[in-house]
Amino acid sequence: MSHESTRRRFIGVAGAGAIGLTAGCIDGLAGELGTANDTDEDGESTDPNGNESDGGSGESDDSPSIDGGAVVFVYDDGPIEDYEQAFPVHQEFDAPASTGIVTEWIGREEFNGTDWMAVNHLEELADAGWEISSHTTAHTALGAxxxxxxxxxxxxxxxxxxxxxxxxxxxxxxxxxxxxxxxxxxxxxxxxxxxxxxxxxxxxxxxxxxxxxxxxYPEDVMHEFLGGSKEELESLGFEVDTLLAPYDIVDERTVDIAREHYDGIANVQPGSMVNDPDTFDPFETRRDYFVEFTSREAVEAQLDQVAAEDALGILGAHTFKEEVTPERIRETLEWVVERDLEVLTLRDAIRATAGNGS
Known part of the structure; x- marks a missing residue:
């Protein structure tokens, strides 16, 4: 099924989710915003095909952008349905997503009623431009x-x-x-x-x-959940910059501890998907579900707001739930196309808005 005639180009920094890349943390993002290109040994900027660029214009087809509005899809937990159901639909639209991975669940079978993605599945997602995010070591609630x-x-x-x-x-x-x-x-x-x-x-x-x-949880245990998950995923070859908090439970103490490990959290203020890109703070994010706990009318209304305000919408779903079907995912992506919105990973949304927030 082709959407080439109607869809806008979905943005994903070239190789941003690829195995073994180290794009750096938030401290180094200011120098990355003008281009998604790599740098050669002489310090010259090069595109993925090895062509040099003077870097003067700051314009690149691969640069993350939210001009005109953008959305981020963040899937929870890492079930095999992310790979078998969500991934093929996103591929139809050439649209990336972020998936929150519970490290102790990687590769488990028939656990909590489903199977969970193995490393090879995560590698394929990352190679296709998806972001691998942390969802803690054991899916533990991080708040008090x-x-x-x-x-x-x-x-x-x-x-x-x-x-x-x-x-x-x-x-x-x-x-x-x-x-x-x-x-x-x-x-x-x-x-x-x-x-x-x-x-x-x-x-x-x-x-x-x-x-x-x-x-x-005591502070040392919190660092175990957050730092341990990041370290495990990075040891498998993934670039891990963001956290998805289990149960949508985040408090100020969680944010303070998470800042030591991550560049942002996907779901600090659940209940609305609409984020103002001009004041965007990756530790004050708004995310809302686009199939569960909502209606089609409510999702379309929020997407209308994202488009009207050139905003950033962060959407979530648990693909192992019966109501989260490929058809519902496809329908939502079609709504995104109709509103001419970009699709980013959370990592790239943070990079595109770096310096905008307080």
Whole structure:
């Protein structure tokens, strides 16, 4: 199926997602914005075919651009459906995407109800211009949760507002009210007559008040989730610049820690896809789902806004979900074509807007 007669050229820096390339972090982006070309031994800019460029115009067919509006597709978790369903449709439109990879899930079969992409699948995506993003080592929620019930010194259970940290046993949590701070290992999680709880191997040893106390992962554990994922993906040969936060849960502490490892986070403020490119901050991103939790009318309305405001839209989906079909992905890409919007990876969107935000 060809869309050549109607589609606008979708942008992807030549080789930006390719194996083994090191384009550099945010500190070095200012010098990269005018061209997507490589630099030869003499420092001259060259295009992917080896032709020298004087670099004076700053114009290149391969430079990331959001003039006239652009969108970024960011897929969650790394299921095999990203490769088998989303990838072929994006290839029809010559449109890249970003995929958030949980490193412990790479290559797993029949886990959590699906199979997960192996390294060879990720390599093929990257070679086609897709971005490989981190989605943490084990799909752990990165934010803090407030306690909704008081806890005493002899208690081995706490009751947070959400039980996301109970999905992963064996990790340490930090319980703190700003004054007192204890560290305990999660050994169980369930519900009782009080509510959803996390259970520890030993009592808290001190009292904590509901509404004044949070439970969260200690800083060293957060660095393990974020830095460890990036290191593992890079050891496999991928350039990894961005993070996709599990469960769309991000707080200020998450952002501060993530800044030490990444150039941006895809989903800091979920619920809207529309980002102002003139004030774009890659650590204040807005992302919205384009099949799940929404309607066709709502997605088209937001794409209309992206086009009208020359904005940057960040869209997400879980391709293993039944409602996220190749037909729905194709339909959305056709809407993008109709509105004459570019399609970028998140990495290239950050590069295209570098220096615009606060």
């Amino acid at each position: 949760f407030e306690l909704v019930a008081d806890a005493g010194p002899d208690d081995v259970r706490i009751y947070p507002e959400q039980r996301n940290h109970g999905f992963h046993h064996g990790y340490d949590l930090e319980i703190t009210d700003g004054n007192e701070r204890v560290r305990r290992t999660v050994v169980d999680s369930d519900q009782d007559d009080v509510g959803g709880y996390l259970e520890f191997a030993e009592p808290l040893g001190t009292s904590f008040q509901a509404g004044e106390t949070v439970e969260r």
